[in-house]
Amino acid sequence: MSGKTILVWFRNVLRIHDNEILFEAARKAGKVLPVYCFDPFYFKTTSSGLQKTGNIRARFLLESVADLRENLRKLGSELIVRTGNPAEVILQLAQQYQVSEVYHHREVAFEETEISEAVETALWKIRLNLKHFIGHTLYHKEDLPFPIKDIPDSFATFRKKVERDSGVRPCIETLKYIETPGIADAGDIPSLADLGLAEHHIDPRADFVYQGGETSALEQMHQYIDHLQPVPKNSKHVSENPSRLSAWISMGCLSQRMVYHEMMKHTNGTHASGSPLILELLWRDYFRFMFKKYGKQFFNAEGFKSEAPEQADNQNELFEQWKNGRTGEPFIDAAMHELNATGYISNYKRQVVAACLVNAIKADWTKGAAYFEEKLIDYSPASNWGNWAFVAGVANDTRDNRYFTGVKQADNPETESGFISTWLPEIDDSSSLVAVGPV
Numbered sequence: 001m002s003g004k005t006i007l008v009w010f011r012n013v014l015r016i017h018d019n020e021i022l023f024e025a026a027r028k029a030g031k032v033l034p035v036y037c038f039d040p041f042y043f044k045t046t047s048s049g050l051q052k053t054g055n056i057r058a059r060f061l062l063e064s065v066a067d068l069r070e071n072l073r074k075l076g077s078e079l080i081v082r083t084g085n086p087a088e089v090i091l092q093l094a095q096q097y098q099v100s101e102v103y104h105h106r107e108v109a110f111e112e113t114e115i116s117e118a119v120e121t122a123l124w125k126i127r128l129n130l131k132h133f134i135g136h137t138l139y140h141k142e143d144l145p146f147p148i149k150d151i152p153d154s155f156a157t158f159r160k161k162v163e164r165d166s167g168v169r170p171c172i173e174t175l176k177y178i179e180t181p182g183i184a185d186a187g188d189i190p191s192l193a194d195l196g197l198a199e200h201h202i203d204p205r206a207d208f209v210y211q212g213g214e215t216s217a218l219e220q221m222h223q224y225i226d227h228l229q230p231v232p233k234n235s236k237h238v239s240e241n242p243s244r245l246s247a248w249i250s251m252g253c254l255s256q257r258m259v260y261h262e263m264m265k266h267t268n269g270t271h272a273s274g275s276p277l278i279l280e281l282l283w284r285d286y287f288r289f290m291f292k293k294y295g296k297q298f299f300n301a302e303g304f305k306s307e308a309p310e311q312a313d314n315q316n317e318l319f320e321q322w323k324n325g326r327t328g329e330p331f332i333d334a335a336m337h338e339l340n341a342t343g344y345i346s347n348y349k350r351q352v353v354a355a356c357l358v359n360a361i362k363a364d365w366t367k368g369a370a371y372f373e374e375k376l377i378d379y380s381p382a383s384n385w386g387n388w389a390f391v392a393g394v395a396n397d398t399r400d401n402r403y404f405t406g407v408k409q410a411d412n413p414e415t416e417s418g419f420i421s422t423w424l425p426e427i428d429d430s431s432s433l434v435a436v437g438p439v
Helices: 020-028 055-074 086-096 110-124 155-165 214-226 246-250 256-266 276-299 315-323 330-342 347-361 365-375 381-391 398-405
Strands: 005-010 031-038 080-083 101-105 130-133
Touching (some): 005 086, 020 130, 031 055, 055 214, 086 110, 101 110, 110 130, 110 276, 214 246, 214 256, 276 381, 315 330, 315 365, 330 365, 347 365, 365 381
Parallel strands (some): 031 080
């Protein structure tokens, strides 16, 4: 172990377990400097009037950073917290603590990669290296049976080849102690008000309450897996209830590899075609790799097609009705009320309300994706924008749309939801909506 100091820049991997950059920094340096930076970019209001991060996900983030700090302190370390432009913050801390190198996890969406590039450029001016690691996927990029440029556009083909020819790496060892330089000012974790956001009060109708952080993530994972029914070794079907792990996975509070290996132990290795949870992890991998392959194309209204889907002349008015749950369609409105109040709706509801916006309302699907970006507690760029592109029919391989049409609808959802409005506005004939089925 050398006497140098490595700065570990936490971004969207807010955990101690299965954290390669933390482990490698501790192995290669005498001291590790953990840093989290609240970037004002993610808390601004966009030109469309939407927030990049709504107060529900922001609260979850604040809780996750606080939990990360507490877990680092248990290892004898500390988390420096700052608010500002990462290119300026990381550079200043690197100089202050005489850092030899900076580690971080690589992102794939263009806004996130541009931030990384800005930090890399700033550090290079003082001859410091920003080293990139991969920490968000189930399958490591280097273990795929094809290079990124040759990844199959079809999810079915991608899944078949990956499950057949690749393996999931074991989890990285969890550290027991971290040596950290003396820190005079660790910094305070901001409040929602500090970030320019309103306070969030938990809606009493919510059937699940998320608490941010690795500690809660591991508790939820074990509670979920422990209640799965064991299956025989030769069985290929596992019955599962919703895991509710998506928010922690998206924030990096929970490792996908950890979930996979715990699932494998519990189900005797019968994950391949039976587990909805493992299937969702594969979809996450697929979209991340597609974003790595195609860059900004998933963010364009026309996607991979020659033109965008048809748009109504009064789409702005209809979009406002949709996002506020005032379309007049009980199921759509209930789902949007639930999203707005809790930051979460099921995958099935996401597909239905997205199909409504695209096919019935005929609004720009990128507005819907941007609204989900603001509201979803489990938002991640690749999964969100990739899913919306598929629903809009502009994805790179729309044959995989069968995935978005095979979700079983709950019995009488329009009468069972606690989020049904007791009052719905009258909608004139020119803007009335047709019934929307599964997509």
